[in-house]
Amino acid sequence: MFSNAKLNEKIAFGLLKIATGMVVAFVLVILYYIVSNGYSAISIEFITEMPRSRMTEGGIYPAIVGTLYLIIGSIAVAMPLGMLAAIYLTEYSKPGKTTWAIEMAINNLAGTPSVVFGLFGLAMFVKYLGFGASILSASLTLALLILPVIIRASQEALLTVPKEYREASLALGVTKWETIRKVVLPSAIPGMITGAILSIGRVAGETAPILLTGAAYFLPRLPDSIYSQFMALPYHLYVLATSGTSIAQTRPIQYGTALILLIIVLCVNIVAVSVRSHYRKKLKR
Known part of the structure; x- marks a missing residue:
């Protein structure tokens, strides 16, 4: 019996290693393909110049700036809303039909295709609220897109905080909000930031929502306000x-654009991971 258990364990670990190796191999192949085809297009001019001749010449600077605006704008809206919603659902709401309906709505939103969010953003932000095709409309649409992910990650982070922490704080006469703010949140912040990290890649890579809410293909200037149209790398x-x-003529630019997009996502993720590590170190002190 013991030998069979050992054998089963080795087989299970072997399968897990094979699966992990296959995932890593696929990622490395994709990265190699993009880097090997795109590095030749990367230069200072490619990163800092405006596009010319219907994007067959020049750089992609406006698209880089537009993508960064979208990431910052959507995270700035979605993170506070997602964290507050998670705090309410985890710490304040009581089991019941209303809470169940909210949870089901969050689950359904998490699985909704991005083009549906784009259509909603077009109807709500572009048309009804009158924001027009703009950075604001696109950022709000993307914020709604990533909101379920942030809520779920924040809920999981809050649930990992032991109940004893809450009970000990409340036993000392501290109010519930003070307990959440000074005891629960500091322990849950690293996990909450994980939700933001998972969202960054999706924001940077989405095409359908921004196509319907403000992205332009050829716009050789920088946006001058949140109500301006913009260029973005995915679109x-x-x-x-x-x-x-001129698809063949622009092929090097295609791979160069994909490589720049990967680099931006990597850099933003590194910043987010650094912030998470900072909070984890504070917890250990």
């Missing part, structure tokens, strides 16, 4: 790869 890459009469 820019999509159009380069699928439309136009």
